[in-house]
Amino acid sequence: MDRKDQIPIPVNHAVKALTQEIVDALKFLSREGFIGCDLSPKSAQILESWAEIRKNPKAETLEDIQKDLGDCRRCKLCKSRTHIVFGEGNPSARLLFVGEGPGYDEDIQGKPFVGKAGQLLSKIIKAMNLTREQVYICNIIKCRPPQNRNPEPDEIKACLPFLKRQVSAVSPEFICALGSVAIRALLDQEIFISRVRGKFFEFKGIKVMPTYHPAYLLRNPNKKRDVWEDVQKIMKEMGLS
Numbered sequence: 545m546d547r548k549d550q551i552p553i554p555v556n557h558a559v560k561a562l563t564q565e566i567v568d569a570l571k572f573l574s575r576e577g578f579i580g581c582d583l584s585p586k587s588a589q590i591l592e593s594w595a596e597i598r599k600n601p602k603a604e605t606l607e608d609i610q611k612d613l614g615d616c617r618r619c620k621l622c623k624s625r626t627h628i629v630f631g632e633g634n635p636s637a638r639l640l641f642v643g644e645g646p647g648y649d650e651d652i653q654g655k656p657f658v659g660k661a662g663q664l665l666s667k668i669i670k671a672m673n674l675t676r677e678q679v680y681i682c683n684i685i686k687c688r689p690p691q692n693r694n695p696e697p698d699e700i701k702a703c704l705p706f707l708k709r710q711v712s713a714v715s716p717e718f719i720c721a722l723g724s725v726a727i728r729a730l731l732d733q734e735i736f737i738s739r740v741r742g743k744f745f746e747f748k749g750i751k752v753m754p755t756y757h758p759a760y761l762l763r764n765p766n767k768k769r770d771v772w773e774d775v776q777k778i779m780k781e782m783g784l785s
């Protein structure tokens with residue numbers, strides 16, 4: 545049959561929308577590294593993220609995410625925290641810093657990186673020819689663990705979806721992951737910061753540079769040179785140097 549003899553099939557809008565939804569789902573799943581419908585925790589987590597996005601199909605803002613977070617009681621850290629530390633900075637920053645979790649000062653003020661480690665982070669940002677207002681700063685977990693202990697897996701599991709949504713809302717070109725807790729949670733791999741620092745990784749199409757945490761630098765000032773080298777790589781890619 546010739547093309548001109550074919551009867552055009554009217555495109556049903558519902559079919560078109562469904563097709564688009566399937567395409568979007570497949571794109572999302574492949575971006576997230578979904579390779580098959582198995583029962584692994586990673587696959588389950590990816591499917592959960594998709595379900596979360598489907599609940600909020602419009603691009604969500606940081607305000608939407610903060611509203612959804614509310615007076616969060618999703619993990620045990622809610623019992624000991626003073627304030628939730630959501631994150632702050634430019635909502636469309638090119639560069640996003642992600643740390644571990646709030647410490648004493650952050651818990652009191654409800655702002656990320658405002659204590660001694662935060663002052664050092666501010667110096668690093670300044671040395672990059674940027675200001676804190678130009679970048680976005682947040683943490684893997686949003687509530688201070690008692691005695692500043694490392695976040696526990698269940699706490700990271702409860703909080704990470706919110707960080708991922710923040711990353712999607714800001715949509716930065718670069719992420720600087722500060723310390724092993726940050727890079728492990730982002731890449732979902734048991735890696736050592738000393739092995740991976742200074743190398744670009746990829747997360748949701750964003751270039752991720754892991755480097756040492758500023759609190760570690762306060763204890764090991766001889767590692768400052770390494771961090772300077774790592775952030776210079778970000779600067780070069782951003783066209784800041």
Ligand code: URA
Pocket residue numbers: 643644645646647650655656657658659661662683759
């Ligand atoms: N350390 C972090 O990882 N985050 C903060 O906000 C402060 C200290």
